[in-house]
Amino acid sequence: xxxxxxxxxxxxxxxxxxxxxxxxxxxFFVMRAVPGGPFMGEKAITAAAQAxxxxxxGLDKPLMxxxxxxxKDVVTKxxxxxxxxxxxxxxxxxxxxxxxxSARLGVIAAFLALxxxxxxxxxxxxxxxxxxxxxxxxxxxAFVSMxxxxxxxxxxxxxxxxxxxxxxxxxxxxxxxxxxxxLALYPMAYITRLTRSSMLDVLGQDYIRxxxxxxxxxxxxxxxxxxxxxxxxxxxxxGPMLAYIVTxxxxxxxxxxxxxxxxxxxxxxxxxxxPMIMGTTIVLACLIVIMNLVSDILxxxxxxxxxxx
Amino acid sequence: MDTKLTMHVNMDDFLPATEEEKEYMxxxxxxxxxxxxxxxxxxxxxxxxxxxxxxxxxxLASIIVPMVWPxxxxxxxxxxxxxxxxxxxxxxxxxxxxxxEQKKLDAGEAVFPHIFGTDAQGRDYFIRVVYGxxxxxxxxxxxxxxxxxxxxxxxxxxxxxxxKVDLIIMRIVDIIxxxxxxxxVILLASVLKLTLTPVIEGTALEKIGSNIISLFxxxxxxxxxxxxxxxxxxxxxxxxxxxxxxxxxxxxRGGWIIRKHLLPNCISVVIISTALQIPNAIFxxxxxxxxxxxxxxxxxxxxSLASDALNGISSYPYRLVIPAVVISLIVLSLNLxxxxxxxxxxxxxxx
Numbered sequence: 001x002x003x004x005x006x007x008x009x010x011x012x013x014x015x016x017x018x019x020x021x022x023x024x025x026x027x028f029f030v031m032r033a034v035p036g037g038p039f040m041g042e043k044a045i046t047a048a049a050q051a052x053x054x055x056x057x058g059l060d061k062p063l064m065x066x067x068x069x070x071x072k073d074v075v076t077k078x079x080x081x082x083x084x085x086x087x088x089x090x091x092x093x094x095x096x097x098x099x100x101x102s103a104r105l106g107v108i109a110a111f112l113a114l115x116x117x118x119x120x121x122x123x124x125x126x127x128x129x130x131x132x133x134x135x136x137x138x139x140x141x142a143f144v145s146m147x148x149x150x151x152x153x154x155x156x157x158x159x160x161x162x163x164x165x166x167x168x169x170x171x172x173x174x175x176x177x178x179x180x181x182x183l184a185l186y187p188m189a190y191i192t193r194l195t196r197s198s199m200l201d202v203l204g205q206d207y208i209r210x211x212x213x214x215x216x217x218x219x220x221x222x223x224x225x226x227x228x229x230x231x232x233x234x235x236x237x238x239g240p241m242l243a244y245i246v247t248x249x250x251x252x253x254x255x256x257x258x259x260x261x262x263x264x265x266x267x268x269x270x271x272x273x274x275p276m277i278m279g280t281t282i283v284l285a286c287l288i289v290i291m292n293l294v295s296d297i298l299x300x301x302x303x304x305x306x307x308x309x
Numbered sequence: 310m311d312t313k314l315t316m317h318v319n320m321d322d323f324l325p326a327t328e329e330e331k332e333y334m335x336x337x338x339x340x341x342x343x344x345x346x347x348x349x350x351x352x353x354x355x356x357x358x359x360x361x362x363x364x365x366x367x368x369l370a371s372i373i374v375p376m377v378w379p380x381x382x383x384x385x386x387x388x389x390x391x392x393x394x395x396x397x398x399x400x401x402x403x404x405x406x407x408x409x410e411q412k413k414l415d416a417g418e419a420v421f422p423h424i425f426g427t428d429a430q431g432r433d434y435f436i437r438v439v440y441g442x443x444x445x446x447x448x449x450x451x452x453x454x455x456x457x458x459x460x461x462x463x464x465x466x467x468x469x470x471x472x473k474v475d476l477i478i479m480r481i482v483d484i485i486x487x488x489x490x491x492x493x494v495i496l497l498a499s500v501l502k503l504t505l506t507p508v509i510e511g512t513a514l515e516k517i518g519s520n521i522i523s524l525f526x527x528x529x530x531x532x533x534x535x536x537x538x539x540x541x542x543x544x545x546x547x548x549x550x551x552x553x554x555x556x557x558x559x560x561x562r563g564g565w566i567i568r569k570h571l572l573p574n575c576i577s578v579v580i581i582s583t584a585l586q587i588p589n590a591i592f593x594x595x596x597x598x599x600x601x602x603x604x605x606x607x608x609x610x611x612x613s614l615a616s617d618a619l620n621g622i623s624s625y626p627y628r629l630v631i632p633a634v635v636i637s638l639i640v641l642s643l644n645l646x647x648x649x650x651x652x653x654x655x656x657x658x659x660x
Binding site for chain 2: 144154269277
């Protein structure tokens with residue numbers, strides 16, 4: 001690792017921190033711009049009760065002071081305040097609970113997408129312009145064009161309602177199969193296309209020809225030389241894939257009634273549970289920013305020739 | 310062979326050519342412009358051509374069909390003024406009829422069929438799908454135009470001015486670029502919806518609905534960045550060209566040079582990325598509608614139709630499948646057409 005790489009990594013980390021700060025700031029001020037303030041329910045309350053509430057949540061203080069208190073609480077204690085609709089529960093606890101289910105869902109979906117995508121992409125590249133390649137390309141093009149809520153709903157209609165094979169409710173382990181497939185299909189299709197094009201690129205390189213000329217076995221060429229090098233561009237997709245899975249989980253958990261963070265987020269939007277919306281946005285945004293950071297740095301470290309500027 | 314070994318040249322060989330001979334020598338091809346070349350390449354790409362026809366067909370249908378259809382998208386057929394609500398119109402299956410319609414049919418009168426049945430409120434589902442398609446297409450189109458205008462302005466200013474202006478604009482772009490867009494869209498849409506409703510009340514904008522306006526604002530704020538990056542890159546290389554120097558020497562001002570010399574030269578990039586932006590916008594709109602942040606009821610969009618259909622999914626799965634198919638078809642053909650445009654007009658962009 002040379003000083004240029006280190007400089008790049010440092011710059012990326014600074015940008016990531018800046019991004020997280022911008023997210024927190026935007027979230028805070030956007031929420032304060034809501035008519036009636038973020039801590040007001042729709043029920044009419046007396047002036048005295050309102051004043052007491054405002055004092056309790058520090059809403060009577062100047063805006064900038066509130067902002068710095070919020071920033072401090074979020075950064076030092078992950079404290080997003082109490083939820084408005086689920087009385088007596090802190091936002092961070094609700095997020096933590098939902099995260100357990102969602103993380104399982106997301107991680108399995110990501111691995112499924114990665115493994116199936118790489119295998120299909122490699123097959124398509126090795127069988128270029130053959131029938132298998134064409135089928136894979138048509139199917140992946142279709143999946144890339146379908147919004148996740150459509151894929152999810154169609155799977156629900158097909159497998160739960162028409163065929164009755166899998167439960168429509170995502171509360172059981174068996175019920176998580178359909179949500180996982182729904183989440184995995186788009187990234188899988190994307191990774192397939194990515195692997196295919198980069199594998200085709202690698203297969204045309206001189207060192208592959210050299211290896212063939214030396215008499216290296218085809219299996220060794222494919223796994224030892226071609227596949228290994230064609231996986232490098234896939235690393236860059238880790239960040240966007242996580243972002244997709246996070247936003248995808250919002251609708252997928254809604255469709256299949258999975259008790260995860262995505263469903264909690266969507267219902268907090270409909271319920272106008274502002275502290276919950278703020279907390280979830282910040283946590284999910286941080287997750288995406290960190291994953292983007294990791295995948296960018298990894299990419300640079302794995303292949304230092306790449307100039308990311 | 311009759312070869313004359315003489316120093317005398319045959320003067321006939323040096324006569325001026327006749328008109329016919331001249332014409333024979335000149336091999337003229339009709340001059341082709343950059344645009345014509347691109348169209349030719351595009352037409353050779355059958356996938357892109359078919360996609361284009363599909364898009365045009367869907368767009369025309371979504372404009373014309375509501376004009377001639379006997380039902381309207383918000384007309385609850387069971388509700389007639391002065392009469393009790395006739396529930397027999399609700400949740401009709403395709404080609405079924407409500408009670409009063411059935412009577413008319415029995416009497417031998419013609420009743421226009423409900424091709425896709427009706428929804429839970431007794432509204433003709435076919436016209437709702439058509440109208441939803443129109444809304445989705447319009448939202449996608451206008452959102453892309455907004456992105457285009459903002460991205461083009463800021464990108465060209467950053468690229469042409471350089472220096473501090475460029476630095477500031479590009480840092481803003483960097484930050485917006487690294488924001489998780491969907492989360493920000495949801496956040497802004499959910500708040501703008503509340504703030505905008507009282508502001509636009511009574512104005513012409515009220516008809517469009519606060520949700521769609523907030524969607525446009527969100528697009529204008531967040532999605533211009535990739536467009537401006539692209540245009541900045543183009544302008545950076547174009548502004549080093551001699552003709553820009555010549556224009557500057559002739560005393561042309563910055564705005565003039567950007568408009569007359571630089572932007573026309575990156576027009577292909579602009580068109581291609583706008584074309585690819587439209588499906589993206591339709592995607593986002595349907596996603597937001599699905600979460601209940603899209604168009605205001607009773608206006609339908611493809612996303613909100615799919616979302617509403619989830620409630621009765623076990624009895625009426627076709628109500629979900631129909632908008633799902635339409636939306637996938639639109640996005641797929643727009644994507645394929647955009648790819649075709651890119652290959653035809655700017656093969657360098659291919660990734």
